[in-house]
Amino acid sequence: FKVFKSVLVSFSKQVDKVGESFGVMGSQNLAQGFIDARPEAVKLGMDVEDLVNITSVLSTEFGMAIDKASGLSLKIADSSKAMGLSVDLGAKLFGMFMKLGGLSADQAENLAESTYQLAVANKVNPNAVMKEIANNTEFFAKFAKEGGKNIQQAAVQAVKLGISLDTVGGIAEGLLDFQNSLNKEIETQILLGRNLNLQRARELALSGDHSAMMSEILKQLGGEAEWNKLNFIQRKAMSELLNVDVTTMNKLVKGQGDLSVKAKSFTDIMGKDAMSDLTAILNKFKEMSAEIVKRLGPT
16 A cells, blocks of 8 residues: 555656646646656656756747657757756757757757767867857857757857857957958058958858858967067957957967867767766666556556
């Protein structure tokens, strides 16, 4: 009797959790789907609350149909675990790729995980890269091409330089303000006493190739030794030319020569691989318990 009571109480709690988030629709139409997915979520160290949070983000922030969102929650939970993201950020990343980039769920997963592995290949903090993309919806909406493939290299480069995608977007928009940008370029050349040519960088900004745009800009800046010779007015002029502050300019100058983005073959990464063996074993026992609740609860 105690065993069956425990199963019943656990099952009821899961139904109540879904009901608290989605009301009658949740308890009557969605709860069973979440409970069916729960054993796999528990194996990842998660629970129904995480699946519900993912569904809420997708349906609220990206207008995804709630049944489709709930059906994707386990896939997103697994990818989030593998990439070291919270489920909320993982949901934002997938929602961005799918709704703004026009990708399918599988394509969104491939783009997210390939970006993560691109960061790893370049010895850049992959978690920081993924967060940078997830937290810059506006940048993605403005500049994403081909579902967002151009964003992944830009994000890796940005983190490598110690700047944000928002800063990269500001540089691009500054360059594309043609009249103002050309005037600043002429003024800066006079102050520096040497030629600058940002035309190629403007073309790359217009095409959305921000990775190549940043590389082209760094070619024009000159080396760190040359930067150190500049006085305050000259440094300020260079900064204003690129629509950034002097601190950011220092980062750009010192980051030169460290922008090789390697191409690599990518493999699927799994959430279970982000856990220790002991944690995986303990979660396996919890999964068995969740499976019992899943099977006996409805009865």
